[in-house]
Amino acid sequence: MNARPEGAMPKIATRFLDSFLPLRNWNLRVYLSGQAISLIGTWMQVTAQAWVVWSLTHSTAALGVVAMLGTLPILLLGPWTGVWADTLDRRRLLIVSQTSAMVLAITLALLVQTGVIQVWHVYVLATLLGIVTALDMPTQQAFIGDLSGMEQLRQAVVINNMLFQVSRMIGPALAGLVVARLGAALAFWLNGASFLAVIASLIIVRAAQVRRTGAADLSGFSEAVQFIRQNPRAQDLIVFTVIVTFFGISVMNILPAVASQALHGSADVLGLLMGASGAGALTGVLLVVPAVQQVRRTGLVVGAAAIWTGLWLVVFSASTRLPFSALAIFVGSMAFPVVLTTTMSTLQIMAPPDMRARLMSALLMVSFGAQPLAALMVGYSAQVLGALSAVRANGLLMAAGAAALLALRPALRSWEVHSETHGEVEHRQDTREFQLDGAQTVEV
Incomplete structure (x- = not known):
């Protein structure tokens, strides 16, 4: 009776260690090292920028405007940026995007350092950074696969998301210390300097990219839309991601109200919830x-993970x-990466090699690009119903939406990504074909 448990733990440990196998790849290891440093700086800027806007305006509306301006370009420019990332050299595009973001960070640092900063400056810089992000996000997601190879893409995406979550914890904490003791300008200077690490890594590494042939116009994006329309499982993954995001x-936008109104705390309580x-x-x-x-x-x-997250928001x-x-939001957040990581890696595995960035762009457009509308809706709900009631409504809608998708799509409940993608990566590279739900074969 003890044989299964004793064998289970080594198996679990082996699976955990296997997640880091892509780090044996020198190019991926170098790039992710630079990316880790840059992400910490990025989260420092996000935190310090919010503090600067609040100090200038004492307005939650102004904070919302900054968030909207930073994400709206993802929705508006997504069709073009995905095509560019599939057609042009992704490594060079990332060098351009990271250099541009560094210049914007230094500009913000100078404005704050000299004391001439005004809120409209932040609005303009947030918009410009949003444009850069619209290009950077799909390019970066596809570039991970260029470095790791398709066989280790899923593990590489997990590692990349792991770095994102670690930086999400370290960056705001460092920013809080820096802003409180040395001023917000230093946080922006440090972010500007952090870009040097990822730019240097991009100059050093070499990647194997399969480029799309043809003009870099919207006809390329229509090919990605056609792929999604013909593949029900791709549709399902995207819908799950939209529901969760x-x-x-x-909900994170109204956590300050939860900390203040429901928990009767201040910034320290908010920090604990975010942490x-x-x-x-x-x-x-x-x-x-x-x-x-x-x-x-x-x-x-994936559906169960979305339902789990929604139900724990209700508990919260x-x-x-x-x-x-804090316990409720901790447990609920554990399932959140399951949806995002599985969707981002699986879509890239399912797609032709020269369509990966366009699929990522389409995914980001309808998920993260819709955040301005989502923030507006939850903010209005919190104002009318109260912060906790708004959180409860979002949790119920998330769980209900995921459950409804599982109920309405019987094939989704038994779908196995391994069976669909096993051996097909090499086949697609040779024949330029991809398989839809194990049945129909479509020429690209």
């Missing part, structure tokens, strides 16, 4: 994602005590 990420959420997401990337990637019923697992909304609230 629309109803989940937007608990980040720690939960990091735990999910480290432990949950490697485990669920071994489960065959991918569609059912029922609490008025900090320890229980």
Whole structure:
């Protein structure tokens, strides 16, 4: 009776260690090292910028405007940026985007350092950074696969998301210390300097990219839309991601109100809630994602993760005590990376090699690009119903939406990503074909 448990632990440990196998790749290791430093700087700027806007305006509306301006370009420019990232040299595009972001960070640092900063300056810089981000995000996601190779793409995406979650915890904490003791300008200077690490890594590494042939126009994006229309499982993954990001990420915008109104705290309580959420997401990337990637019923697992997150938001909304609230948001956040990581890696595996960036762009457009609308809706709900009621509504809608998708798509519940993609990467590279749901073969 003890044989199975004794064998289970080594198996789990092996799966966990296997998640880091892509780090044997020198190019990927160099790039991710630079990216890790840059991400910490980015989160420092996000935190310091919010503090600067609040200090200038004392307006939550102004904070919302900055968030909107930073994400709206993803929605508006997505069709073009995905095509560019599939047609042009992704490594050079990333050098351009990272250099541009560095210049914007230094500009903000100079404005704050000299004391001439005004809120409209932040609006303009946030918009410009949003434009850069619209190009950078799909390019960066596809570039990970260029470095790792398709066989280790899923593990490489997990590692990249792991770095994101770690930086999400370290960056704001460092920014808080820097802003409080040395001023916000230094946080922006440090972010500007952090870009040197990722730019240097991009200059050093070499990647194997399969480029799209043809003009870099919107006809290329229509090919990605056609792929999604013809592939029900790609549609399902995108819908799951939209549900989780629309109803989940937007909740973070009203956490200050939850900390103040429901938990009767201040910035320290908000920091604990944000930290608990980040720690939960990091735990999910480290432990949950490697485990669920071994489960065959991918569609059912992703749907269950979305339902889990939604239900724990409901539990969170029922609490008025900090320890229980922190525990609820920690546990709920553990499943969040399951949806994002599985979707980003699986879509790239399913797609032709020269379409990966366009698919990432389409995904980012309808998920993160919709954040301005999501933030507006949850903010209005919190104002009318109260912060906890708004969180509860979002949690219920998330769980109900995911459950409805599973109920309405029977094939999704038994879908296995491994069976669909096994051996097809090499086949697509040779024949320029991809398979839809194991049945129809479509020429690209």
